[in-house]
Amino acid sequence: MNGKLLVIGFGSIGERHVRCFLKTGRCNVSVCEPSEELRNRAQTEYNIEHTYASLDEAMNCTFDYALIATPAPFHVSMATRLAAEGIHLLIEKPLSVSLEGVQKLDDIVAKNQLTAMVGYTHRSNPTLVSMREQLLSGRFGRVLQVTGTVGQDFAKYRPAYQSTYFAKHETGGGAIQDAMTHLVNAGEWLVGPIQKLVADARHQSLPGVDVEDTVHLMARHGDKQDVLGLYSLNLHQAPDDFTITVIAEAGTCRLDLQRNRWSCKTESGQPWEHHSFSIENRDQIYICQANTFLDAVAGLAPVTCTIREAEQSLRVNLAMLKNMGRTPWLEVTQNAADRGAPLVKQGAENR
Numbered sequence: 001m002n003g004k005l006l007v008i009g010f011g012s013i014g015e016r017h018v019r020c021f022l023k024t025g026r027c028n029v030s031v032c033e034p035s036e037e038l039r040n041r042a043q044t045e046y047n048i049e050h051t052y053a054s055l056d057e058a059m060n061c062t063f064d065y066a067l068i069a070t071p072a073p074f075h076v077s078m079a080t081r082l083a084a085e086g087i088h089l090l091i092e093k094p095l096s097v098s099l100e101g102v103q104k105l106d107d108i109v110a111k112n113q114l115t116a117m118v119g120y121t122h123r124s125n126p127t128l129v130s131m132r133e134q135l136l137s138g139r140f141g142r143v144l145q146v147t148g149t150v151g152q153d154f155a156k157y158r159p160a161y162q163s164t165y166f167a168k169h170e171t172g173g174g175a176i177q178d179a180m181t182h183l184v185n186a187g188e189w190l191v192g193p194i195q196k197l198v199a200d201a202r203h204q205s206l207p208g209v210d211v212e213d214t215v216h217l218m219a220r221h222g223d224k225q226d227v228l229g230l231y232s233l234n235l236h237q238a239p240d241d242f243t244i245t246v247i248a249e250a251g252t253c254r255l256d257l258q259r260n261r262w263s264c265k266t267e268s269g270q271p272w273e274h275h276s277f278s279i280e281n282r283d284q285i286y287i288c289q290a291n292t293f294l295d296a297v298a299g300l301a302p303v304t305c306t307i308r309e310a311e312q313s314l315r316v317n318l319a320m321l322k323n324m325g326r327t328p329w330l331e332v333t334q335n336a337a338d339r340g341a342p343l344v345k346q347g348a349e350n351r
């Protein structure tokens with residue numbers, strides 16, 4: 001018999017989760033969402049029989065699982081309340097905007113022997129999963145360096161961003177907590193947790209907000225802090241990019257999520273060995289994540305991202321937010337003759 005899932009928050013990602021969990025055919029889905037308009041949409045578009053205007057109202061009924069797709073400041077308190085009722089959890093990223101309550105949540109999940117997974121969706125992408133398996137197999141030897149590049153036209157994908165959680169750090173917004181945390185979490189999954197970092201971030205372009213939309217991160221990964229990491233991200237470029245390159249002693253691996261492939265090269269001058277995957281649309285990854293979660297609850301698979309692992313990526317978010325703007329820059333003194341005259345001229349006259 002199918003279990004009962006409560007999706008909390010029927011916004012942008014909550015709706016996708018509803019659609020994708022329905023596609024698994026493995027659970028009955030109900031929705032908790034304060035907006036009446038969105039509750040009506042859940043009923044008319046997805047035939048959701050039971051909708052609730054608040055978690056208090058929903059908690060009068062019983063559920064086997066809950067998916068928390070509200071803004072990040074709600075995640076931990078909602079998860080703790082649901083876990084106390086013995087409900088298995090899939091929690092959207094980032095786990096939170098502070099460490100408050102995280103230990104208590106982890107404890108109650110353990111005490112009640114629940115499955116709890118955090119929705120770092122890239123961990124359900126078969127392309128990343130496959131590259132990670134090859135790295136962990138030892139085929140490429142010891143990892144030395146990791147670099148990651150992400151960019152997209154965020155305003156195109158999320159036109160309403162100015163009026164969502166994205167607009168403020170306190171609500172889980174800004175590029176660090178929103179998009180960068182996916183890149184950081186994927187990097188940590190590949191080569192180990194970040195132990196120390198330097199971050200530079202700034203608002204460069206996105207209209208109507210002043211949170212950072214451009215981020216640079218320099219990091220050391222692993223217990224010995226001997227893997228050098230370098231990541232960059234922006235939310236305003238035209239091309240979609242998501243690449244991670246891992247340079248190891250016996251080879252280099254490159255993940256390219258836009259091309260749905262990872263590639264490796266073990267000898268200079270030789271061609272890349274490509275591993276391509278067929279991913280028709282974004283929903284496919286979320287359906288995969290939904291199935292993994294349901295399998296994990298049934299004891300058939302491990303969760304893709306534990307609360308502890310998500311807490312580690314949260315700690316990186318917090319360290320980056322603390323460090324940005326405080327990077328100890330060294331000024332480069334200019335030759336007096338060049339002052340005021342740029343070495344590289346802009347525009348046609350310099351071609």
Ligand SMILES: NC(=O)c1ccc[n+]([C@@H]2O[C@H](COP(=O)([O-])OP(=O)(O)OC[C@H]3O[C@@H](n4cnc5c(N)ncnc54)[C@H](O)[C@@H]3O)[C@@H](O)[C@H]2O)c1
Pocket residue numbers: 008009010011012013014032033034035038054055069070071072074092093094119120121164165172178
């Ligand atoms: N994994 C991914 O790929 C991915 C993608 C987008 C967003 N997210 C994350 O998912 C979360 C939600 O993002 P979103 O883009 O859907 O935001 P959103 O603003 O579009 O939707 C959030 C919804 O939560 C509802 N909500 C607010 N308070 C509530 C409450 N107390 N009870 C029930 N519902 C409540 C709001 O009414 C809104 O409909 C954020 O943490 C975000 O970072 C993850």
